[in-house]
Amino acid sequence: MWSRDPSVAAAIAGDRSNPVYLPGFPLDAGVEAASDLTALAACDAILLVCPAQAVRELAARLAGSAPVVICAKGIEASSGLLMPEVLAEVLPGRPFAMLSGPSFAEEVARGLPTAVSIATADPALGRTLAGALAAGAFRPYWTHDVLGVALGGAVKNVLAIAAGIVEGRGLGHNAAAALITRGFAEMARLGQAMGAELETLTGLSGLGDLVLTCHGPLSRNRALGEALGKGTRLADYMAGRRQVVEGAATAPAVLARAARYKIEMPICAAVDAILHRGADLDEAIRALLARPLRREGK
Ligand SMILES: NC(=O)C1=CN([C@@H]2O[C@H](COP(=O)(O)OP(=O)(O)OC[C@H]3O[C@@H](n4cnc5c(N)ncnc54)[C@H](O)[C@@H]3O)[C@@H](O)[C@H]2O)C=CC1
Numbered sequence: 001m002w003s004r005d006p007s008v009a010a011a012i013a014g015d016r017s018n019p020v021y022l023p024g025f026p027l028d029a030g031v032e033a034a035s036d037l038t039a040l041a042a043c044d045a046i047l048l049v050c051p052a053q054a055v056r057e058l059a060a061r062l063a064g065s066a067p068v069v070i071c072a073k074g075i076e077a078s079s080g081l082l083m084p085e086v087l088a089e090v091l092p093g094r095p096f097a098m099l100s101g102p103s104f105a106e107e108v109a110r111g112l113p114t115a116v117s118i119a120t121a122d123p124a125l126g127r128t129l130a131g132a133l134a135a136g137a138f139r140p141y142w143t144h145d146v147l148g149v150a151l152g153g154a155v156k157n158v159l160a161i162a163a164g165i166v167e168g169r170g171l172g173h174n175a176a177a178a179l180i181t182r183g184f185a186e187m188a189r190l191g192q193a194m195g196a197e198l199e200t201l202t203g204l205s206g207l208g209d210l211v212l213t214c215h216g217p218l219s220r221n222r223a224l225g226e227a228l229g230k231g232t233r234l235a236d237y238m239a240g241r242r243q244v245v246e247g248a249a250t251a252p253a254v255l256a257r258a259a260r261y262k263i264e265m266p267i268c269a270a271v272d273a274i275l276h277r278g279a280d281l282d283e284a285i286r287a288l289l290a291r292p293l294r295r296e297g298k
């Protein structure tokens with residue numbers, strides 16, 4: 001394991017624990033830790049586990065030719081690029097995969113059953129990575145649909161903020177179910193327009209992660225939405241917070257993609273307006289409910 005923070009690397013190497021990000025979980029005795037990136041030179045594969053907005057900077061520092069497994073779920077705000085597109089720009093020709101799916105880190109660390117997707121254009125690499133990462137109750141499934149996995153993981157975070165708002169505003173269980181279903185319709189519309197496969201979008205990394213993140217109290221995106229729903233301001237919520245809330249930076253980028261493909265994404269648009277355009281939360285909810293009635297499935 002490499003960390004940019006030498007104190008975290010030292011704690012992992014010395015105490016076999018990560019007191020900042022995963023306190024209370026002893027790490028395997030075989031885990032080595034370093035704060036010098038050259039220590040990764042001997043790795044067979046590199047898992048890039050950082051916020052989406054940091055992937056470009058960090059990927060650019062990865063020497064060697066080992067496959068890179070992107071674990072970030074989001075879109076780069078400055079360029080509007082999905083994570084595989086960022087990697088292709090920074091490390092052209094380097095073999096890579098996306099690891100995504102419904103997987104709260106704490107539950108994985110506790111050894112609870114978890115199924116995830118590994119997406120890569122190279123089927124042999126997919127099988128190899130799945131075999132290498134499978135452990136106990138952690139089950140990776142592989143797929144070739146890199147775009148679908150990257151898109152689903154990014155959009156679900158924006159929708160999870162909306163789900164948190166539903167919870168925080170006390171809108172009820174009916175609204176929560178409607179949000180997931182209509183939110184998924186938005187994800188599927190954009191994904192299919194971009195060339196993602198419906199099978200992927202209804203799979204672990206799409207619908208699966210959407211359901212987890214919209215329901216799971218461990219979600220940082222949902223927690224932000226819940227706080228907004230209870231009247232907390234975005235800036236106040238984020239002040240001093242150390243952990244990433246991916247949906248906040250990804251929301252405008254999702255909408256930019258939707259505009260490019262002429263896709264309607266009213267729930268994502270409402271989240272973006274509340275987060276970044278000063279929209280009144282109750283007014284945004286009213287506007288969503290006042291949209292013209294339409295045939296389901298559109
Ligand atoms: N925590 C979870 O349960 C899951 C997280 N993910 C995804 O993994 C990605 C990372 O999430 P978390 O680890 O939970 O976030 P986090 O905010 O808890 O931790 C981010 C880590 O990245 C490091 N980091 C941030 N900027 C960096 C930079 N420029 N260079 C190097 N390191 C940097 C931080 O020091 C920290 O160690 C996100 O895209 C998230 O959506 C995916 C599945 C589950």
Ligand SMILES: O=C(CO)COP(=O)(O)O
Nearest residue numbers: 101102103104219220221
């Ligand atoms: O992606 C996740 C679970 O699959 C984690 O979600 P949050 O980033 O909202 O905590």
